[in-house]
Amino acid sequence: MDSYVEIYNQLPTLGEAEAKFVDREATFSKLVPLLEKYDYNFGVCLVHAHCTLNPGEKMIATGHVSEPVDANTLAHHPVRWLDDGRPFEFTVEPTVSPPDDLITAFKALVGHIGVLGLYYSAGVRPSDDHLELEWTEGRKNITKIISKDANNPANIETAWLPGTKNPVTMSCVIYCNIAKPRPNGPLHAGTKGHQAAA
Incomplete structure (x- = not known):
């Protein structure tokens, strides 16, 4: 079986994942009864990688920063899973x-x-006027709550709680730098949208 690092490093880029997720409304309508059955403790996310991991690293969030960390140095818990249940x-x-x-x-x-x-969405409920924005700086993935009015329409939605009053929309504001591609596509690189929202 592939190691965690190999699995993570083979995840699609943001652009690749976004392009594959078509027919969203139909998909969300199928998922509403399932997520409701589990009291919306789990939402739907667009699976994509933010950087390339080195052996022994895991993407671990502390506060509003998720970054590669030596997995043996920090107690951690899964927060996002692939469709087969493997945490990423x-x-x-x-x-x-x-x-x-x-x-x-x-x-x-x-x-x-x-x-x-x-x-894992327990305790997180949609807001009428705010969303969570994420962007990449080096190998760090950073999130910030911003006003929906400050969001750039070009940002890509990456997480949802379909069926609740207002779907959660976590938007990546990451530009892919095609000059430094990894084997399966370009990595996230820029932060232009975040600068505009700050």
């Missing part, structure tokens, strides 16, 4: 993993898409 991002905050029956049902509904996963 972590946090220092306690979480709960999705039950096996949720993973099975989720995979049956969206596995053919290949770029959707689950994220």
